[in-house]
Each structure stands twice: as C-alpha cells, then as structure tokens.
Amino acid sequence: xxxxxxxxxxxxxxxxxxxxxxxxxxxxxxxxxxxxxxxxxxxxxxxxxxxxxxxxxxxxxxxxxxxxxxxxxxxxxxxxxxxxxxxxxxxxxxxxxxxxxxxxxxxxxxxxxxxxxxxxxxxxxxxxxxxxxxxxxxxxxxxxxxxxxxxxxxxxxxxxxxxxxxxxxxxxxxxxxxxxxxxxxxxxxxxxxxxxxxxxxxxxxxxxxxxxxxxxxxxxxxxxxxxxxxxxxxxxxxxxxxxxxxxxxxxxxxxxxxxxxxxxxxxxxxxxxxxxxxxxxxxxxxxxxxxxxxxxxxx
Amino acid sequence: xxxxxxxxxxxxxxxxxxxxxxxxxxxxxxxxxxxxxxxxxxxxxxxxxxxxxxxxxxxxxxxxxxxxxxxxxxxxxxxxxxxxxxxxxxxxxxxxxxxxxxxxxxxxxxxxxxxxxxxxxxxxxxxxxxxxxxxxxxxxxxxxxxxxxxxxxxxxxxxxxxxxxxxxxxxxxxxxxxxxxxxxxxxxxxxxxxxxxxxxxxxxxxxxxxxxxxxxxxxxxxxxxxxxxxxxxxxxxxxxxxxxxxxxxxxxxxxxxxxxxxxxxxxxxxxxxxxxxxxxxxxxxxxxxxxxxxxxxxxxxxxxxxxxxxxxxxxxxxxxxxxxxxxxxxxxxxxxxxxxxxxxxxxxxxxxxxxxxxxxxxxxxxxxxxxxxxxxxxxxxxxxxxxxxxxxxxxxxxxxxxxxxxxxxxxxxxxxxxxxxxxxxxxxxxxxxxxxxxxxxxxxxxxxxxxxxxxxxxx
Numbered sequence: 047x048x049x050x051x052x053x054x055x056x057x058x059x060x061x062x063x064x065x066x067x068x069x070x071x072x073x074x075x076x077x078x079x080x081x082x083x084x085x086x087x088x089x090x091x092x093x094x095x096x097x098x099x100x101x102x103x104x105x106x107x108x109x110x111x112x113x114x115x116x117x118x119x120x121x122x123x124x125x126x127x128x129x130x131x132x133x134x135x136x137x138x139x140x141x142x143x144x145x146x147x148x149x150x151x152x153x154x155x156x157x158x159x160x161x162x163x164x165x166x167x168x169x170x171x172x173x174x175x176x177x178x179x180x181x182x183x184x185x186x187x188x189x190x191x192x193x194x195x196x197x198x199x200x201x202x203x204x205x206x207x208x209x210x211x212x213x214x215x216x217x218x219x220x221x222x223x224x225x226x227x228x229x230x231x232x233x234x235x236x237x238x239x240x241x242x243x244x245x246x247x248x249x250x251x252x253x254x255x256x257x258x259x260x261x262x263x264x265x266x267x268x269x270x271x272x273x274x275x276x277x278x279x280x281x282x283x284x285x286x287x288x289x290x291x292x293x294x295x296x297x298x299x300x301x302x303x304x305x306x307x308x309x310x311x312x313x314x315x316x317x318x319x320x321x322x323x324x325x326x327x328x329x330x331x332x333x334x335x336x337x338x339x340x341x342x343x344x345x
Numbered sequence: 346x347x348x349x350x351x352x353x354x355x356x357x358x359x360x361x362x363x364x365x366x367x368x369x370x371x372x373x374x375x376x377x378x379x380x381x382x383x384x385x386x387x388x389x390x391x392x393x394x395x396x397x398x399x400x401x402x403x404x405x406x407x408x409x410x411x412x413x414x415x416x417x418x419x420x421x422x423x424x425x426x427x428x429x430x431x432x433x434x435x436x437x438x439x440x441x442x443x444x445x446x447x448x449x450x451x452x453x454x455x456x457x458x459x460x461x462x463x464x465x466x467x468x469x470x471x472x473x474x475x476x477x478x479x480x481x482x483x484x485x486x487x488x489x490x491x492x493x494x495x496x497x498x499x500x501x502x503x504x505x506x507x508x509x510x511x512x513x514x515x516x517x518x519x520x521x522x523x524x525x526x527x528x529x530x531x532x533x534x535x536x537x538x539x540x541x542x543x544x545x546x547x548x549x550x551x552x553x554x555x556x557x558x559x560x561x562x563x564x565x566x567x568x569x570x571x572x573x574x575x576x577x578x579x580x581x582x583x584x585x586x587x588x589x590x591x592x593x594x595x596x597x598x599x600x601x602x603x604x605x606x607x608x609x610x611x612x613x614x615x616x617x618x619x620x621x622x623x624x625x626x627x628x629x630x631x632x633x634x635x636x637x638x639x640x641x642x643x644x645x646x647x648x649x650x651x652x653x654x655x656x657x658x659x660x661x662x663x664x665x666x667x668x669x670x671x672x673x674x675x676x677x678x679x680x681x682x683x684x685x686x687x688x689x690x691x692x693x694x695x696x697x698x699x700x701x702x703x704x705x706x707x708x709x710x711x712x713x714x715x716x717x718x719x720x721x722x723x724x725x726x727x728x729x730x731x732x733x734x735x736x737x738x739x740x741x742x743x744x745x746x747x748x749x750x751x752x753x754x755x756x757x758x759x760x761x762x763x764x765x766x767x768x769x770x771x772x773x774x775x776x777x778x779x780x781x782x783x784x785x786x787x788x789x790x791x792x793x794x795x796x797x798x799x800x801x802x803x804x
Contacts, residue, residue, distance in 0.1 A: 050801065053735050053794050054787070055430070056595030059727075060588050062425040065436030136433075143432050148458055169387060169431050169458075251431055252387045 051166065051248055063136040069122035070141055071098050072113045073106035082171040082314070083111040083145045086294075087138055087164075089155020089179060090206060090233035090241075093121020096154075096226075096292070100299045108307050113149075115141045117160065120231050129234045131160065131244055138164040150310060154294060155179045155266070156233070162247040169252030172313055174306050177260045177267050177291050178275050181241035185271065192265055203239075205232035212265040214290040217297035226295055255313045257281065259302050261289040284309070355497060362482055363496045368393055369744065370483045370498040372473075372689075374464045375403015376451060376730055377721025378504035380429065381737040383458045385502070388741035393498070394460075397469040397488040401455045404508050405447045407533070411509040413551070413683070415533045417558060418444040420728070421550050421637035423585035426786070427728025429454065430735070440585050470689045473501055479716040500716040500744050502737070503695075507685040507722055512778060514681055517658035522677075526659075529555060529680040537676075538562040544664060544674035546656055548574050549779065552680030553638040559678075560640075560649035567672055568641075571655045573624035578639040581610055586637065587727060594787045600771045604629050621645040622652045631772040634783055635726050682779055685722060695719065702781050706761045707769070707792065709736055715747070715758050724779070726770075727786035735793045742800035749802050757799060 071094045075081075084105050086097040097114035105112035117134045118126035126133065138160055142149045150172045153161025158178030165173045179185060189197045196207035208230070214223045232238075250256065258276035262269045262285050272283040286293065286302050293302045355362040367390065371381045374396035385392045398409045407414050420427055420441045428434045432454055438446055455461050465485070471493060472484040484495045511528040519526060529551050535558050543559040545552055548570035559566035577586050593603045607630045619625050621642070644650045655667045663673035685703065687695055694714055695703035703719065704712070711717050718740045721733040747754045768774070769784035769792065 050798055053430070053790050053797065056591060056787075059425050060592040060595050062588070139433055140436055143457070144435060146456065167431060 051251060057132075063133045066118045066124035066126055066133075066137070068118070068124070068137055068141060069094050069116040070113055071095075071102060071115075072111070073102045074111050075106045075109045077109075078111070079109045081110045082147055082150050082310075083113060084150045084152060084310070085138070085142055085145065086112070086114040087151065087153040087157040087161050088114070088116065088120065089153070089157040090238065091120070091208065091230040092155070092157070092292075093123075093229075093231065095121060095229060097294055099295055101294045101303045104300065104303055105307060110150075110307065110310070111145075113141070113145065117157070117233075119234055127234055128236065130236045131163065131240045134160045134237065135163045135167060139168045142168050142170065150174065152176060152306065153178070155291065156181070156241060159241070159244075159247070162250075165250035165254065165256070166248035167251070170250070170254045172254045172310060173250060173256040173279075174309075175256065175258045175275060175279075176293050176302065176306075177264055178258060178272070179241070179267060180271070180275060181244060183242060185267075186242055188268060189266070200235075200238050203235035206238050208266065208291065212290065213292040214296050215263065215288055215298075217288070218290075218295075226292070257306065257309050258283040259286070259293065259306060260284075261286045261291075261293065263288055264291045266291040357476075357482055357495060360493075360495060363494070365391070365393065365496050365498050367391060367499045369500045369502060370395070370473075370481065370496075371463075371502045371504055372470050373403060373504040373506060374398075374401045374455075374460075374466075375504065375506050375721070376405065377506070377733045377737070378403065378502075379451060379455055379460055380730065380734050381502045381504050381720045381740065382460045382463050383454075384734070384737040384741045385744075386458070386460075386463070388738075388745050390741065390744065392463045393496070394464040395468045395470050395483075395485050396464050396466050399466050400452075401461070401464065402448045402451045403506050405444060405451055407444065407448065411530075413508050413530050414444045415529075415554070415558075416535060417554065420444075420447065421579070421635075422587050422728040426587050426591065427730060429730045432457065441579060470505075473503075473689050473694075473717075474691075475694070475714055475717075479714070481716065500718075502718050502720050502740055503687065503690070503722075504720040505687070507782070508683045510684050510686045511679075512682045512684045513679060516656055519659045521661050522659040522664075523661055524663075524675040524677060526677045526679065529678055530683070532678060535562045540564050541676045542674045543567070544569060544653075544656075544672065544677045545680060546677065547680035547682070548572075548636065549634070549680055549682060550636055550638065551682075553636055553641045555678050555680055556650050557638065557640045557644055560644035560647070563676075565651075565674075566644075566649060567651050567653045567674060569653045569656055569666070570624070572628075573618065573626040574633060574636055575607075575611060575626055575630045576615060576618070576641055577611070577635055577637045578614060578642075579637055580639070581614060591727075591787075600631065604631060604772070607631070615642055618642070624654070628775060629772065631726075631770070631785075633775050634724060634779055684778060685781075700778070702778075704766055706764045707736075707789075707796065708782055708784070709740065710743070710761050712762050712764070715761075716744070718743070722782050723784050723789070724782040725784050725786045725789065732784070732786060732789060732793075735790065735797065739793060739796050739800060742797060742802060745802050746800050 088096050093116040094114040102112045102114050116123040148171045151161045151170045152174040154176040156179045158175035159180050200206035210223045210227050256279035260272040276283040289296045369385050369390045371378050371394040382392045382394050423440045424434045467488045468485050469488045474482045481498045481501045482495050486493045511530045538559050539562050541563050542565040543563040544567045545556045546569045556568040657665045657667045663671050665671050697703050708722050720737050769789040771785050774780040774783050
C-alpha cells in the first residue's frame with residue numbers, strides 16, 4: 047500500500063489524546079501455544095459484546111489468545127461525547143501495546159478504518175479488515191440511498207442508525223436480531239462526520255499481511271468497495287455470500303472467523319520459514335538459559 | 346546442539362571465525378539497542394545483540410553497575426515526547442514517569458516484540474574489525490572473562506550508550522581534600538546525603554536533581570554552576586512544558602519569536618533568578634541543553650540551596666570558589682556529565698577526533714564504512730526513543746537498499762561520504778562536550794524524514 051510514514055507528529059506531541067477507561071474482554075486458550083493475540087475492534091455503535099457473543103470464545107478455542115475492546119463512548123468504556131477518530135485509533139494502539147505479545151488487529155465496519163489507521167501507528171503481526179467501512183463520499187451516497195432514515199440524522203450530528211436488514215441475513219431469527227440492534231450505541235458526532243472526510247490511512251508500519259473479508263450481500267459495504275480495499279493492500283477479499291454486515295453476529299458467524307484464523311495460521315507458518323532469515327536462528331539451537339560465555343556451548 | 350552449527354571455514358590470526366551470513370550485530374540492549382533489534386528484525390534481518398549486563402534497559406536499568414539513575418530519577422520529557430512512536434506508554438502512567446516505570450516499559454517492549462531471544466546477555470564486545478566485502482569480525486567474551494569468540498557479520502549497529510563513562514574534571518588540590526568526592530554516577534540513594542554538608546557541581550538535569558535532593562536531605566547544600574541557565578518548570582500554562590513548546594514548533598514560529606515567548610513565560614512564572622543569587626544567563630534560551638526542574642527554584646526560595654560559582658581548587662578542609670570565597674563541604678558530588686566510549690573500534694572508523702568526539706553523518710552513519718552505524722548517540726531536547734526509533738528504521742532501510750538497489754544505494758552513500766558536519770538545532774548551542782550530540786527533535790526528525798523517504802525500498 048502506498049503512502050509514506052509521516053514521522054513529524056506535532057499534534058500527537060503537543061495535544062496527546064486524553065486518557066479514558068477502556069473495556070477489554072478476553073478469552074484465553076487452554077494451553078499457550080505461542081500464537082499471537084488477536085484483538086477485535088468493533089465498529090461504530092458496537093461494543094466488545096458483539097465479539098464476546100461468538101468470535102472471542104471461538105478464537106480462543108482455536109488456540110489464539112483473544113481480546114475484544116470497546117472504543118471510547120461505546121460499550122462499557124468511558125464516555126467521550128466530543129471525541130474524534132484520532133482518539134479511537136489511540137484506544138486501539140493503547141490496548142494492542144498493552145498485550146503481552148505483538149498482536150493481530152481485527153477491525154469490523156468503521157472499526158476497520160480505525161484499525162487501518164492504527165496499523166500505521168503500531169506494527170501489528172497482521173491486520174484483518176472485516177466488512178470495512180472506510181468512509182468517503184461514495185459510501186455516504188450509498189448509505190443515503192440504502193438507508194436514508196438512518197443516515198440523514200447523522201448529517202446533523204444525530205446517531206448513525208443501521209437497520210436490522212442491513213446488519214443481518216434473514217437466517218438470523220428476527221427476535222435475536224432485534225435484541226442485537228437494541229444493544230447498539232452510537233459514535234461521537236465528530237467521528238461520524240470524519241467518516242465523510244478524513245486523511246486516508248498511512249501505510250502500515252512493519253509491513254504486516256492484511257486480509258479483507260466481507261459479504262457480497264452486505265447492505266452497508268458493497269463488493270466493489272471490498273475489492274478496492276483489498277486491492278489497496280495487494281490482495282483480493284474473502285467473500286461469504288448470504289451474510290449481513292455484522293459477520294460476527296449473523297447466523298453463520300463461524301465461517302468468516304474460521305477463514306480468518308486459517309489465514310492467520312498460514313501467514314505465520316510462512317513467516318516462520320522466511321527466506322530472509324535463511325539461517326537457523328541461534329536461539330533455536332540454544333537452551334533457554336544462556337551460559338555467560340558464548341564459546342561454552344559450541345563443542 | 347553443536348553439530349547443527351557448521352565448523353568454521355574462516356580463520357583470523359589463527360583463530361576460527363564463525364560466519365553469521367547476512368545477520369546484523371547490535372552492540373548493547375538499552376533503549377537504542379532494543380529499537381535497533383526490533384526494526385532490523387522488522388526489515389527481515391537476522392540479529393545478534395550483545396549486552397554486557399544481565400538484563401535489558403541499559404542506562405534505565407538501575408540494577409546495572411553503570412546505570413546513571415538514582416532513586417528519584419523521573420523523566421524530564423513528558424510521555425508523548427518520550428515513548429517509541431509505535432509502542433505508547435500506558436495512559437494510566439503519569440506525565441513524567443519514574444525510572445522504574447521506564448525500565449518496565451523497556452522490558453515490556455522486549456517481550457512484546459520477542460527481542461530477548463536475539464540478545465546474548467553477559468557478553469562483552471572486545472573488538473569490531475572491518476573485513477573485505479563491507480563485513481565485520483566481532484570478537485566477544487563473557488563479561489566476567491572467558492574465551493574470546495569471533496563471528497562475522499554483514500553489518501554492525503553500535504548502541505552502547507553515552508551516559509555510562511563519567512566525565513570527571515580534575516581540580517587542583519583535590520588529592521589533599523579530606524572530604525569525599527563522588528561522581529553523580531555513583532550516587533543512587535538520598536541516604537548518602539543525610540546530615541552531610543554537600544556541594545553539588547554542575548547544572549545539568551542531574552546536577553539540579555541532586556541539588557534538590559540535597560536540599561531535602563542534607564544538612565547544607567551548595568550548588569555550583571559555571572554560568573547562568575534557564576530553568577524550565579515541568580509544567581507551564583497548566584500543561585507539560587515540552588508539549589507547550591512543541592505547539593510553538595508545530596506552528597513553525599521563527600526561533601526569535603519562540604525565544605521571546607519562552608523568555609516571557611519564564612519571566613511571568615519563574616521570574617528573575619538573579620534575586621536568588623544565581624548569575625544571569627549569558628545566552629538565550631534554546632542555546633544550551635534544556636534544564637527541566639520545577640523544584641530547584643522552590644528550594645532556592647526556601648534558602649535550602651545556596652548557589653555558588655565555579656570551583657577553583659580544593660584545599661585540605663574545603664573548596665575555594667572562583668569568586669575567592671571558601672566553603673567547607675564534606676561531600677562533593679560531581680554532576681559533570683558523561684563521555685562516549687568506543688573502545689572496541691579503531692578511532693578512524695567513527696572518525697573520532699583527538700577529544701574522542703565521533704564525526705558521523707547525522708550522528709548515525711560512518712562516512713568511511715557503509716555497514717556500520719551508531720544508534721542513539723543523540724542529546725535531544727525531547728525524549729530519545731522517538732528519535733532512535735526512526736534512526737534505526739533509517740539504518741535498517743539503508744542496509745536493505747544496499748541489497749535491493751545498489752544503484753540508488755551508491756547515490757545515497759556518495760551523499761553520506763561527502764556530507765559536511767552540520768548542527769541539528771535551530772539555535773547555535775554553546776560549545777561543550779555536553780552539546781556534542783545536541784539535536785532539536787523537530788530539526789532532526791525533519792531531516793530523518795527526508796532520509797527515510799530517500800531510502801524507501803519500493804515494494
């Protein structure tokens with residue numbers, strides 16, 4: 047992905063983002079197999095609960111330490127009515143850097159935009175953009191067309207509302223869908239406006255592999271958007287037909303998360319045999335405790 | 346275990362040399378060395394790091410004999426201007442964390458990015474010698490002795506720090522002085538001051554901290570400074586002072602205007618320091634390394650610190666000052682700074698002058714040897730970690746570019762080899778060993794941004 051890394055960050059130095067209490071839920075695998083932790087970042091209106099339903103436990107069951115967070119003003123995180131995208135990015139980087147090992151960032155919806163920006167500030171092991179809402183006037187026009195009643199209030203600082211039929215497929219029982227939508231909150235008005243116009247995400251630091259997943263039947267993000275987003279990261283999207291926007295809550299939630307975890311397993315298997323290293327790593331040959339004299343262990 | 350390592354095929358002076366292929370050697374696992382390991386790793390290099398102490402953290406690890414920190418050391422730059430740009434300090438930490446938090450930050454950094462598996466602890470680098478093909482023979486041995494061992498590396502990043510070799514002035518008559526003379530590096534605990542008559546020499550940040558500690562603990566405290574300085578409080582206008590200062594930098598206000606503003610703010614908050622008996626500064630603000638201390642003025646106001654001029658000579662029972670007066674301390678603390686040391690390298694490689702000052706391109710790249718670089722040899726007006734992060738990214742990109750695009754690499758190298766020395770500060774700083782590596786973080790980072798863009802490897 048193009049775009050150089052800007053190292054002059056005057057605003058971040060002069061006006062650091064104010065701290066806030068953050069909700070982080072986690073599920074740990076039974077045995078630590080040394081796999082990287084996976085951090086789920088929900089989109090606007092959603093909280094950590096959206097991942098706690100299914101994906102968190104499933105990810106842990108497959109051997110990855112799993113974490114889900116709520117951006118400020120969402121879920122059980124501290125309130126932040128006047129916040130911006132920058133603060134959301136700060137929240138993600140703070141949580142990621144607080145994990146014991148280098149993490150994989152998984153962002154959903156507008157949370158994918160937050161993750162895309164966080165990837166430029168934290169060298170993640172990998173990035174996953176699920177049904178990414180990267181904003182811009184195109185997606186605004188599409189939202190206005192598909193969901194005028196939910197979108198117009200947001201123009202005036204009201205909440206951006208997504209309908210049941212946009213978020214979920216018909217496979218999900220209406221009662222369950224209603225329960226989920228009743229739990230939705232809202233993002234700060236400034237952050238919602240920033241979806242329209244914001245500086246595009248800088249290139250990720252540390253060149254992590256990035257995967258885009260989505261559904262051709264998503265009524266928030268179109269297939270062409272998915273393809274364009276994936277192409278920016280040099281790939282093609284993984285598509286799950288018949289699912290709504292909320293991949294993690296829809297009836298067939300298992301398919302996308304399994305695909306993501308399969309991809310992660312494959313990506314890490316590849317880097318472990320990276321030709322760039324090309325040399326047996328010294329530490330593979332050594333006992334965990336080193337003798338003080340490096341000469342001592344070579345006969 | 347040993348059979349998996351191929352027998353050495355190279356020899357040097359009758360001793361075997363183990364070839365480490367394209368691996369890069371990093372010397373030191375302090376803040377700079379850790380950033381070097383991480384960023385080299387991120388650019389696909391194999392890395393071996395040698396650390397003579399038994400843990401990471403370098404200067405910030407108070408367990409190390411050579412660590413300069415004392416019990417009360419706190420940061421003097423606030424969090425956003427101190428942390429690595431890609432690994433922020435926790436929001437729950439204060440604006441100016443304690444040194445023990447810094448150590449735990451560095452330890453977490455090492456664990457988070459799995460850096461420890463690259464580090465040979467308790468291993469000292471004895472010699473680093475260039476060999477043909479731009480490669481390096483690095484000879485190491487256990488820090489407590491043991492057999493030497495030589496390995497050949499593709500490149501070397503020197504990150505051995507510059508705050509561990511005390512710069513100790515020699516005063517006339519010092520040997521007959523009956524009191525104790527100690528360099529600040531040997532000071533760690535305020536109990537060392539309790540009930541004593543203490544003279545603190547030097548107005549660096551350490552000197553001012555020690556004067557404050559002595560004001561709190563000692564029976565009497567003199568603070569000797571050579572000239573008048575500008576003492577910046579940790580907070581101005583309700584915010585960390587460096588963040589306010591960075592606002593004026595972000596707005597790209599001209600230096601003169603910033604100096605005027607800074608003088609105004611200091612006059613309104615701290616006031617005229619000559620009232621306390623301190624000499625007036627003989628220079629404008631920004632022309633010496635910033636001193637950040639809110640408490641020094643406070644204790645001067647309480648009369649707990651007596652400012653005195655420079656030390657002229659020691660006598661048997663006391664110290665004679667340049668104004669002719671004498672004082673009778675029983676403990677003299679020399680907060681006179683540190684000097685860089687590169688004992689393992691031939692002086693011409695880093696272009697060391699007679700005083701031992703290296704002359705490097707951007708304080709980083711050797712002008713004669715393309716595959717050796719120094720990380721963290723900077724004295725910024727902010728925290729170091731941000732700078733050393735991008736500095737080591739530049740080193741990693743440079744080493745990558747040499748492999749992937751020799752033509753562009755050659756162009757960059759020509760520019761490095763012929764580059765003149767320049768200063769990386771807006772104001773012209775006073776000539777002193779303390780300002781050898783003085784950089785303004787914005788000036789330096791803007792230049793680094795240019796270098797990084799030049800070195801960007803097209804994907």
